[in-house]
Amino acid sequence: MTKIADPLQTWAQSEYKYGFVTDIETETVPRGLSEEVIRLISAKKHEPEWLTQWRLKAYRHWLTMTEPTWQNVHYPPIDYQAIFYYSAPKQKTGPKRLEDVDPKLLETYRRLGIPLEEQKRLAGVAVDAVFDSVSVATTFKEKLAELGIIFCSFSEAVQNHPELVRRYLGSVVPYSDNYFATLNSAVFSDGSFAYIPKGVRCPMELSTYFRINAAQTGQFERMLIIAEPGAHVSYLEGCTAPMRDENQLHAAVVELVALDDATIKYSTVQNWYPGDAQGRGGIYNFVTKRGKCLGRNSRISWTQVETGSAITWKYPSCILQGDNSVGEFYSVALTNNYQQADTGTKMIHIGKNTSSYIVSKGISAGHGQNTYRGMVKILKGAEYARNFTQCDSMLIGEHCGAHTFPYIEVKNSTAHMEHEATTSKIGDDQMFYCHQRGISTEDAVSMIVNGFCKEVFRELPMEFAVEAQKLLEVSLEGSVG
């Protein structure tokens, strides 16, 4: 099996395309974490008192918590007092029109392939652009508003729709949920907010593009999406960061709420800076994502393609509370060089006839370590719940690892559970077969890996499926051996 390494190793080392830094004046709060810092962040955002108090409650709770150690990832201790918790490009006022956005920021997003000028838009995609701690622009806001859809930065939502924020914030991920979610609850700065009114099918993809720019700064964004009865929405997020030698923390919280007959589809293409080939630098992506299928016949579907970050640690989950509700999780996680991922999902079946579907594809190359961790829990009242789990791992080379930890807890005997798992390896035989037909090593690897991920890619909206394939190719370059 060592033969395969040689031609693969000759592959040119790829460059992280998004590693540039934007030189822009920023305002920050003092380094470190304290009640003063939290009050300062809250004051900068002109938040109502209840929210300031909510943050402080979270902070005080966080002080009583210890960092979890059960995960299968390894990193040196994080000094939480060394991080800047807020960094924002200097601009005059809060919510703004595109004309007022600093040209340097527009240029940054253009280089990232996300033109914010609506006339150059990606057809049919509304974008909220988050730069370090703040949202810098949201496109198509007015057009969506005609349908009653609210799509704006989280800060704007706090100002303009406080009743919605207050009602749903923390309703899926409570402030006390876990170490990183609690930290986020204390210091979150911005993110996106979407509200789809009753019976409305959102006519375009909503998306947020997260960019970390400032050094030694954490990004703590907060997402909240609410789909009223009968509403449909498809939401996408993308992420990049500059190449830096030190690790940066990204601890986000995403909450989704789907009411009767509502559908939320949430897709992520995560390409945070993964660190260099020796494992220096890169983003710690410690994220809590959870959706609540609150209504009958509601559906929440998570699709993620995780190729970036030094460490990815997240479990986009579904609480299936409404009867007949459906939760789905489709995941591709790739770890190359010294990247680590511990990712999967939790499906909590509460309502009757609830079903969940899990497809996880882990790819490990280089010295990458890839863990699937999933929990399927069928509670007592969940009559006739169903789950199907398929969990496949692919190994490329000799030094990587794949691990699978499925937890299944069934408290109702009418449940129907299926679990399938495979581990495969791009073998010498497959490579030789491709070579014998004239196909180069690069093309063969990308063909085999893409074939492996097909079931997940077809869940992504078209343009992003193409993007995800390319991303996978780039992420695999140079690494395999």
Added chain:
Amino acid sequence: MLVIENLHVAVDGQEILKGVDLMVGAGEVHSIMGPNGSGKSTLAQVIAGRDTYQITAGRILYRGRDLTELSPEERACEGIFMAFQYPVEIPGVSTSYFLRSALNAQRKYRGLEEVDALDFLTLVKERIRLLGMDERLLNRALNEGFSGGEKKRNEIFQLAVLEPRLAILDETDSGLDIDALKVVADGVNRLRSPERALVVVTHYQRLLNYIVPDYVHVLAGGRIVRSGGKELALELEQRGYGWLSDEQAIEAVAGQAAAERAG
């Protein structure tokens, strides 16, 4: 087209081919026969460039070039095709996508334009009919869930689409029933042309009833111990390999000893 001289091949230090000589000209069909473990498949794979085998002595020339200087994919692009004894499965990659990638990789190498999706479809549909295969196989993942016979036919189908200069069939007949054998042989025979050479590696004579070779070589103990016309295959069918290994091995050893003395 293909010249093999005194080829010695080892795997993990154990010598499998011990001095093979073979010449294959354009337009010719050669059959390599021999008992199990004689090195037939090794010879096929070495020509295709499998790197688990080490060439310890001798050389292989293809159209005047030393083949060992070329990677397996370059050999393929130069027109060498091997139909695998055990075709591999590639989940999630359709047969059609795989084959189009292969064809375009080869065309690109030769400085030709890539074939677009429509022309490709016309081509493969025509060729797949020749092999009596179900068109739906094109959209199924390569060899995944294919029966043994379907896999073998799929190899010949690829051969028909890629139209190589030199095709090596490694035990394509094993696992085929007589009807499938006829269809496969028919497909191969259509590809016979004055520019193209075929090397048919087989254990049994029965395939050679349908693909009639110009020359038959018997490989035993890592060496070609006897060469002849198509009648040789029939003789083997009747008498088995046993008589050869005794008679020819003695001759071969004597011959080598003589050569060494002369050297």
